[in-house]
Amino acid sequence: MTPLRLVFMGTPDFAVPSLRALADAGHEVVCVYSQPPRPAGRGQQVQKSPVHRFAEERGIPVRTPKSLRNAEAQAEFAELKADAAVVAAYGLILPQPILDAPRLGCLNVHGSLLPRWRGAAPIQRAILAGDAETGITIMQMDIGLDTGAMLLKDAVPITAGTTASSLHDALADMGARLIVEALDGLAAGRLTAEPQPEAGVTYAAKLTREDGRLDWTRDAASVERQVRALTPWPGCWFDAPTPTGGVERIKVLKAELAPDPRKAAPGTLLDDRLTIACADGGVRLTLVQRPGKAPVDGAALLRGFALPVGTRLGDAACSAGN
Incomplete structure (x- = not known):
């Protein structure tokens, strides 16, 4: 292996193993770029990103520009004279002067089997869609998404x-x-970049909190996948009616498929274990959380929450909570 002079560009936990591996392999990581520190957690205290913290532990200089579109930031990047830049969930668009600066270009660690799931949320979208597999693609970056x-x-x-x-x-x-x-392969001339096929392109749109709303009119398998895909972020939830005529938003942390022999209307509470009828079958909510409370299993929630069997969880409850 020939040690390379690298710039690493990443922000969340996902990127840390790549940075660690490059440093441990003997490459010279001359600078790390990461998103600026931001308020996080319950106290909303300003915190450095996981990549930022790891780089500092290794004594690697860190830069946190808000944009790379200005000439000054681009000149500072070019002055690093990197052989290559490695990008993993960085969060900023790289303009053409940045892409062109390293001798071997900019390589991206992308969490899908491209061209499927281009975009911001490939891991979650693959589970949501019921894909049989996903993976990693190392890509030579260009100006496109x-x-x-x-x-x-x-x-x-x-x-x-x-x-x-x-x-x-x-x-x-x-x-x-x-x-x-x-x-290693690129530096040694053993790897040749292969263009992505035009067939099979899908886009992994950015997730929002609304994506976590559970829709009982979908089939049970889709609802169960939704819980696996969107926990912990953005989190899954439904609105349950309260005795006072209001609603309470209940987080769903785990769920499993369950039979619905009654074939009840979607959204119907089927038993005292918090099994909900869906369009096809049912789901049992096995770990849930009320606002300000600790997570509990579905049966425990029902023991402390007035939600009789046969209650219909539907659009009326959901719309009243927004």
Whole structure:
């Protein structure tokens, strides 16, 4: 392996294994770029990103520009004279002068099997869609949205037990391995970038809190996947009617498929274990949380919440809570 002079650009936990792997492989990471510190957590205290903190632990200089579109930021980047830049969930668009500055270009660690799930939320979208597998693509970046030519790919299955958290961790580790391989191959001339096929392109739109609303008129398998895909962010929820005529928003942290022999109307509470009828079958909500309370199983929630069997959770309750 030939040690390379690298710039690393990343922000969340997903990017940390890649940065660690590059440093441990003996590459010279001359600078790390990350999103600026922001308020986070219950106290909303300003915190540095996970990548920022890791870089400081390793003694690597960190820059946190709000934009890379101005000439000054682009000149500062070019002055680093990097062989390559590695980008992993950075969060800023790289303009053409940034892409052109490193000798070997900018390589992206992307959490899907491109061209499927280009965009902001590939891990969650793959689970939501019921994909059988996903993976990591190491891509030579261009000016488009995840449209660059591909250097390396590897796949991982999505099983009935796969959650966004477990898939995130598996792909972060896979990305760390592949980016080291890709840089070695690129520097040695063993790898040639392959253009993405035009067929099979899908986009992983950014997630919002509204994506977490559970819709009982969908089939049970879709609802169960939604809980696995969107926990912890943005989180899944439904609005339950209260005895006073209001609604209370209940978070759903875990769920499982359950039969609905009655074939009740979607949204009907079927039993004292918090099983809800869907369009096809039912889901049992096995870990839920009321506002300001600790998570409990579905049966425990019903023991402390007046929600009789046969109650219909539907659009009326949802709209009243917004």
